[in-house]
Amino acid sequence: MRQTERNVSPMSNEGRNLYVVQHITAAILDLMQEQDLSDLTISQICEQAGVGRASFYRNFSSKEDVLRQEANRLTAAWKAEYEAQDHAAFNEVLISLLDFYKLHTPFFLSLYKAGLSQIVLDTILAQSDITPELPNPVAYLKSSVAYMLYGWVVEWFKRGMQESGTELAQMIAASQAEKIHDATENPPLV
Numbered sequence: 001m002r003q004t005e006r007n008v009s010p011m012s013n014e015g016r017n018l019y020v021v022q023h024i025t026a027a028i029l030d031l032m033q034e035q036d037l038s039d040l041t042i043s044q045i046c047e048q049a050g051v052g053r054a055s056f057y058r059n060f061s062s063k064e065d066v067l068r069q070e071a072n073r074l075t076a077a078w079k080a081e082y083e084a085q086d087h088a089a090f091n092e093v094l095i096s097l098l099d100f101y102k103l104h105t106p107f108f109l110s111l112y113k114a115g116l117s118q119i120v121l122d123t124i125l126a127q128s129d130i131t132p133e134l135p136n137p138v139a140y141l142k143s144s145v146a147y148m149l150y151g152w153v154v155e156w157f158k159r160g161m162q163e164s165g166t167e168l169a170q171m172i173a174a175s176q177a178e179k180i181h182d183a184t185e186n187p188p189l190v
Contacts, residue, residue: 021059023049025070028063029110037063037114067111068119074104075123091169094149097127098165101153105161112157120157121150 027048031040040063046056060066078100082093101108111119128146130139156168163171 017059020049020051020055021069023051024056024060025066028066029070029107032110032114033106037067037116064116064119067114067116068122070107071111071119071123072126074100074107075127079127091173094172095165095169097149098153098156098168100165101156102161102165109157109161112154117150117154117157120153121147124150124153 024045027045028037028040031044031048042053042056042063045063045066046053049056060069078097082096108120111117124146125143128142130142130146134142152168152172156163
């Protein structure tokens, strides 16, 4: 069973581990506001979190692993909330995902600034459900959409995430519509 605040007794091993994970995650994110991730030490993180190094290594393999687990936790929570609602169109999932990133701007900008955008790509690919059992055309399409979304998101991060998810999705849709219009007005000669 996945540990959450709602299903764990505060005195159980799971409760203590949840406490450690939450405090280490908060500590690393706080410290990243002042220092580069590469300059942080495990000792600094543990001191800030009020936990021992053994507790850190019982839950994480590295500083990057803390951020990877937090990205996975946040994305899983977004996916569960999204899937609990009725949706039909691709733009709805796009807007929802972009609004999710916007809601967690400090976290995702910290990942970007630390050079860990790969973590975002990994979560996008995980949510895309690309499996070996999929027919090749479907797998290729899902993969191209995932990588295209990743490109948009990284550029958005680079520019400080100024737009809302809805605004960014509208810009993306408008640019795609413009490309389609240009292609029909000026078809390639090949």
